[in-house]
Amino acid sequence: MISHKIVPNISVDCVVFGFDFEKLNVLLVERELKDEKNEKILISDHTLAGYHIFEDEDLDSAASRILKGLTGLDNIFLEQFGAYGQLDRVSSPREKLWFEHINKGFADRIITVGYLALIDNTKVTLRLKDRNVAWFPVSMVSEMELAFDHKFLFYEALQALQRKVKVEPIAFELLPDYFTLSQLQKLYEALLGTSFDKRNFRKKVAQMHYVIPLKKKQQGVAHKPAQYYLFSREVYEKTRKSRISFII
Amino acid sequence: MISHKIVPNISVDCVVFGFDFEKLNVLLVERELKDEKNEKILISDHTLAGYHIFEDEDLDSAASRILKGLTGLDNIFLEQFGAYGQLDRVSSPREKLWFEHINKGFADRIITVGYLALIDNTKVTLRLKDRNVAWFPVSMVSEMELAFDHKFLFYEALQALQRKVKVEPIAFELLPDYFTLSQLQKLYEALLGTSFDKRNFRKKVAQMHYVIPLKKKQQGVAHKPAQYYLFSREVYEKTRKSRISFII
């Protein structure tokens, strides 16, 4: 691997979402500060997946690289949700402690570009080599300690996700290639924090001609097996309408 | 004025839109490269309103500052539409020429944060002191020479605007406090490049209880005077519904 020079004052943070057919989860990295002898853990918390960009890569590449490192996957759905340049990013007493130990030499005027990433949970096995990476339920984040302004970034990303999901068919990025309508409904319910009537939800899906039923059915479930469906981006692109409905 | 230190590799570019009751316009700054004697203009083109950020301000402040400088207005509608970190930003032969003359000492790895700004044209008189700032019809941009990647940024901003305008009542930022329904319709037609049936448009507006008719009518027009309306953000916030319609 080539050794790249980093741009010291620009970083990329990825808010990576996954769905386990029950709830929405987010990928967080554990951060531990040990004493000099590398024995006792002084403090620990969690951060988003992020890093500085290299001199010779653009923002999207940096985000892709970070995600590839964590998940082993290329071609992950990735979209910017904002750039953040608060002045007080590392000014809390807590962060100052970290800062003294670890971040020596970092510029104190950092711009962070936030990326929203959506992952098909069934395709990924986390790379736990030297970093502790794990999924956490989105509902748990409010009670967790996150580094820097990462809790703020997380909620920004969640809001962006909830906005987008109503307008573009990006939720399918969180599902495997084949899925059942109940799984799709649970996903939307988890994303938006609501619940839908099953018949109305399916009526709605029936209008989306890009959600296509397959011949396959579920196997080995202790109940009536469900039919599998498929999301077709090509059909979506061809059939999308653009309703002008500035919501009332 | 305090002399601020700039952050050399981070800049903010504002795509400022205005509406003259006929068409959508964008604010551009003329850039001229003169010879040593400051007589002959060697080359000229246009740029977005942009500048580097200062060490002691955040991104939003930088954008506000830039707009205040150009228009004299505070409280302009401002929203990020993306961060851009292409490597080839100043690599065209044309830009290299500029670069040699003017941009000496700038880092070559620049991140630009794009801001979308919407201005009520009737409130602004451009400050033409030392810079040549003017409105240009959006339809004209395709034929113009813009600096750097500014043409790309402009179209990114236009797309973001067209997307947002369908979902949030931000178009009103482009109108004066009082406006007629024909003006509103023309605005939406200009924004989206379509045309609407008058009766259907007004039926739609009638559902938006936050567009409120006033007692006042137009005066001094050579035809039946139109009624004025008002946009109420408070009513909007109270009555907004959130329809889940992942468009088909």
Place this chain on the structure above:
DNA sequence: CAACATTGTGTATTAAGTACACGAAGCTGG
């Protein structure tokens, strides 16, 4: 006061949103 320009209005049809309940399929355990 005639000509002009623009405002402001209504109806019929189609499409989509919402509220609501039960039989069918396949597995499990006794």
Place this chain on the structure above:
DNA sequence: CCAGCTTCGTGTACTTAATACACAATGTTG
């Protein structure tokens, strides 16, 4: 092997919104 369990998959009636379409009313100007 069948009774019970769990989840699947479906239809109808009502309300609301979208679309297509044409003409009389108002105020100014010459």
